Amino acid sequence: MPEGHSVHRIARQFDRNYVGRVVAASSPQGRFTAGAAVIDGREVASARAIGKQMFLGFDGDEWLRVHLGMYGAWDFAGEIEVDPTIASANGRMGQTNQRGTDIDAVFAPVFDSAGENSLSSIGAPRRARVHVRMSEQTQGLGEVGDGAHQWPPPVVGQVRLRLMTDTTCADLRGPTTCELQTPDEMQATIAKLGPDPLVDDPTAGEERFTATVRRKPTPIGLLLMDQTVVSGIGNVYRAELLYRALLDPHTPGRLVPEDLARQIWRDWSRLLVIGVETGQMMTMDDLDPEAYRRAMAHRDDRHWVYHRAGLPCRVCGTEIVLEEMGARKLYWCPSCQK
Structure with a gap:
């Protein structure tokens, strides 16, 4: 999608x-x-x-x-x-x-x-x-x-x-x-949709997203896919945002620390802009020019965990897990995302 x-x-x-x-x-x-x-x-x-x-x-x-x-x-x-x-x-x-x-x-x-x-x-x-x-x-x-x-x-x-x-x-x-x-x-x-970083006032969007997440008992891995909570996040960005936040996908929204919820919103705001500018869901940082061009050409080189089931985590070496959450495939590292 x-x-x-x-x-x-x-x-x-x-x-x-x-x-x-x-x-x-x-x-x-x-x-x-x-x-x-x-x-x-x-x-x-x-x-x-x-x-x-x-x-x-x-x-x-x-x-x-x-x-x-x-x-x-x-x-x-x-x-x-x-x-x-x-x-x-x-x-x-x-x-x-x-x-x-x-x-x-x-x-x-x-x-x-x-x-x-x-x-x-x-x-x-x-x-x-x-x-x-x-x-x-x-x-x-x-x-x-x-x-x-x-x-x-x-x-x-x-x-x-x-x-x-x-x-x-x-x-x-x-x-x-x-x-x-x-x-x-x-x-x-539009009123039924969650905030979109490219449409809503950044501060107001962050406040609305953070408040919504922190009052929900629903796992954060489901909340990020709920378009009434936040607009635009799909399967790829969900997995990558959670990894970048080092957050267990099963954590109830109300147990996500406020500063971490705000970090996820700001990270989504940044990744969305990159996606619009480049046309690719680039989620890895600090790549040198050659690594960047390689990542832009090949999806396998531009993500931390997405589509990497059974492969070693790029950071800790633990096998990336694949499970179903919200009827969609979820990729995550059980060691980094504790």
């Missing part, structure tokens, strides 16, 4: 390529025909992400709410505006698939003196005709197709919603939620 950084990146792409432009909306699959008819021919007024939810606002006070869920993805085709911080160190647009262009040449990464993507490049968009997929996972989603140079692109597979401008096309496949909301309904949806 897409974690918060991916959804924020997708919203940025919509902000850059759709806001202020009139769209042609359709539902090739037929499951969103009525909704597409409502927004067809309207101008996109805003794009925003909160946790794992994305909202597109249209003139006339209609809001499109999309939750990608486990299998959803947006495919962008045409002339896509990006900036170098949307390109990750291996030349890919985050965790995406591309067809029809030399993507390494188009999205050449920009590094600072530490080997990381340059923050100063934000707001310097490039234009290129490409076909990209934006979602959390690429394995199992299949190829996008060979229509990158056709306009409009051919419909491939089960497209729930197609949004087109004169130059850009976005196809939505497999979402858990795709619905229109009134402004009141949109606000009601």
Whole structure:
């Protein structure tokens, strides 16, 4: 399931390529025909992400709410505006698939003196005709197709919603939620979500998160996945945040020390920004430039415990444990996380 950084990146792409432009909306699959008819021919007024939810606002006070869920993805085709911080160190647009262009040449990464993507490049968009997929996972989603140079692109597979401008096309496949909301309904949806470090006031978000966690008897490993407690954290960030805090996942929230709860919020705030800037869930610190590039290219080199079941802990050598918590796989070190 897409974690918060991916959804924020997708919203940025919509902000850059759709806001202020009139769209042609359709539902090739037929499951969103009525909704597409409502927004067809309207101008996109805003794009925003909160946790794992994305909202597109249209003139006339209609809001499109999309939750990608486990299998959803947006495919962008045409002339896509990006900036170098949307390109990750291996030349890919985050965790995406591309067809029809030399993507390494188009999205050449920009590094600072530490080997990381340059923050100063934000707001310097490039234009290129490409076909990209934006979602959390690429394995199992299949190829996008060979229509990158056709306009409009051919419909491939089960497209729930197609949004087109004169130059850009976005196809939505497999979402858990795709619905229109009134402004009141949109606000009601947001009100149910926990704080998001990229949306909420940092101090207010920290206070709300800390207070919620410390009054709950629920294990912290479940609380971090509860989108009413904190927005955007998924399976990868849960495991990594808990390891970085050296915290046993089974610790009841109310027994988590206040300073440690605050540390987790601040760490999540930092990791989320890194994820948005690089397109990768980079959770290891103090890597030299070569190790950083290696980690950006290979997931196995960028996490402390996630996906490392049975392997030795990078710090103490204890075998990393895999168990199920909240119907999802949880990875942790029983020695470091006491």
